[in-house]
Amino acid sequence: MDLEPIFLTPVFQERIWGGTKLAERFGYDIPSSQTGECWAVSAHPHGQTVVARGPFAGMTLGQLWEERRDLFGHFPSDRFPLLTKILDANADLSVQVHPDDEYAKTHEGGELGKTECWYIIDCKPGAKLIYGHYAETKGELRAMMEAGEWDRLLRKVPIRPGDFFYVPSGTIHALCEGTLVLETQQSSDTTYRVYDYDRVDSQGRRRELHLDKAIDVTTVPHRDIDIRPHVAEFPGATVTTFVEGDYFGVQKWDVRGAFESEQAKPFLIVSILEGEGELVRKGQTYLLRRGDHFILPHQFGRFTIRGSLQAIASWPRKGK
Incomplete structure (x- = not known):
C-alpha cells in the first residue's frame, strides 16, 4: 500500500470566550455560537481527530499512532506528541500559564507539559495579547496577583495578522478579544488559570483559578524568546x-x-x-x-x- 496524505476531521470545543469565526472563515460545521477551539490534529483523549478518508478512514489519530507507528517514523514518544488548534477568541481568554514536562508529570498524573506557539491568522485593528509579566520575584508575583493588580502585572503586546509568538512553558499569556490564531503545541490540556476577569458561567459560577500552581511554574522574571524567522x-x-x-x-x-x-x-x-x-x-x-x-x-x-x-x-x- 503506497503512502497517502492523512486527512483529518476536526473536533470542536465550546468555550465561554468562543464565537462563530471558525464557521465564517473556514466553513466548519460548529456546534454553537460559542465555539472557541478547532482541534485540527489531535490524539489527546479530550478530543481525538478522526481520519477522514483513505485506507485508514474512521480510525482516530490515537489508534493510528498505536497501530502504525511506522507512519510517524517511530518517533520516540509514548504518545502522539503534538496538537494543532485554531482558536477563535471572540472575547478575552483567561490569563494562564502552563507547566513544563517535569512538573506536569508529578502534579498532573503523567500529562505532558505545554510549550506552544501562535500564528496570528487575523485580528481586529488595535488588537493586543498578554505575553509575560513585570514581577521581579516570586514574592512580588504573588503579592500583585493576590491584590488584583493586573494592569501593573500583565504585559500587553500589540499584534497584527502574520505575527508569530513562541510561548514556552512558564510564560504567563492570554489571547484577547478579536483574535483568530493557529496554535501548535505539545499534546497537553493542562492549564493553570491565573485571572478570568471575574466572569461567571451560565450557572453564575466563576471558573476555578490555580494561583499556587501558577506561581510555582511561572518564569520569574519574564524572559522574552528571541525569535528570528x-x-x-x-x-x-x-x-x-x-x-x-x-x-x-x-x-x-x-x-x-x-x-x-x-x-x-x-x-x-x-x-x-x-x-x-x-x-x-x-x-x-x-x-x-x-x-x-x-x-x-x-x-x-x-x-x-x-x-x-x-x-x-x-x-x-x-x-x-
Whole structure:
C-alpha cells in the first residue's frame, strides 16, 4: 500500500470566550455560537481527530499512532506528541500559564507539559495579547496577583495578522478579544488559570483559578524568546521558518504556482489557512482547500503543491 496524505476531521470545543469565526472563515460545521477551539490534529483523549478518508478512514489519530507507528517514523514518544488548534477568541481568554514536562508529570498524573506557539491568522485593528509579566520575584508575583493588580502585572503586546509568538512553558499569556490564531503545541490540556476577569458561567459560577500552581511554574522574571524567522525563496513559494524549538518546528508556506518539496521529517502536519490548490505525489492528486488539515507520513518523499495558498507546517522534535 503506497503512502497517502492523512486527512483529518476536526473536533470542536465550546468555550465561554468562543464565537462563530471558525464557521465564517473556514466553513466548519460548529456546534454553537460559542465555539472557541478547532482541534485540527489531535490524539489527546479530550478530543481525538478522526481520519477522514483513505485506507485508514474512521480510525482516530490515537489508534493510528498505536497501530502504525511506522507512519510517524517511530518517533520516540509514548504518545502522539503534538496538537494543532485554531482558536477563535471572540472575547478575552483567561490569563494562564502552563507547566513544563517535569512538573506536569508529578502534579498532573503523567500529562505532558505545554510549550506552544501562535500564528496570528487575523485580528481586529488595535488588537493586543498578554505575553509575560513585570514581577521581579516570586514574592512580588504573588503579592500583585493576590491584590488584583493586573494592569501593573500583565504585559500587553500589540499584534497584527502574520505575527508569530513562541510561548514556552512558564510564560504567563492570554489571547484577547478579536483574535483568530493557529496554535501548535505539545499534546497537553493542562492549564493553570491565573485571572478570568471575574466572569461567571451560565450557572453564575466563576471558573476555578490555580494561583499556587501558577506561581510555582511561572518564569520569574519574564524572559522574552528571541525569535528570528528565516525566509527562503523557492520556485513557486516563499517558506518562512519561525522556530525549531525543543518540541516542534513551524513553517509558513506561501505558495504561488508549483512548489516542489520533500517530506524528510518523522512526519509533517499541514494546515491550509488561505486559498486552494492540489498536492501531487507519484501521479496521485489530492485537492487542498482552506480549512484542510493533514499529515504527510514518514518517508512520504518528494511532492508538489500547486495553486495559490498559505499553509502552516509543523513537525515534532525530540524535546529536552
